[in-house]
Amino acid sequence: MTEHLTTLGIQIVPKSKNLDTYQLVDAAIEVISRSGITYQITPFETVMEGPYPQLMEIAEQAQKAVLDAGADECLVYYRIHYRKDADVTFAEKRLDR
Template sequence: MNHKHIINMGIQIVPKSKNLDSYHLVDKAIEVIQKSGVKYVVTPFETVMEGEQKELMEIAQKAQEAVLNAGADEVLVYYRMQIRKTKDVWIMDKIEKYTP
């Protein structure tokens, strides 16, 4: 069942490489998210995106491919999603009171 509501998806991509800096590889994933046009927030452990589930899953796939294409030997990908049955989930509803 795929509701057409706005959800939040946290994605953490952990690249593994013998030769390349992991922060550089993670930057490649974040670039994909930045170029996607969806609202997002980068945190020290994951990037949280806001949008329809299908769109966010497609972006996540492109982000992991970008890390592999940038030279990672493998990636570990962790997802967390908040989905409501009848209404949207907005990032700002959760963090607005903490934003200066």
């Protein structure tokens, strides 16, 4: 892949018979927050900005956190934007242009 900045949107949908979905999602968001990378939480996904390998590692840790918090299973959806020779940043995707 690329070592340039990448944006990765991740939606983790936990499934549990007994636990609150939002609490389980919060476990994933905590991992992302502690990572120190730039991120934005939206109603449907959390979008991160950073080097591709680091983002994939964080995504894996976030999924594990949801299972460790008690989810029986989880569905995970990714959206990734990268370029082979240049960064992809939040700044270029600003909504207030």
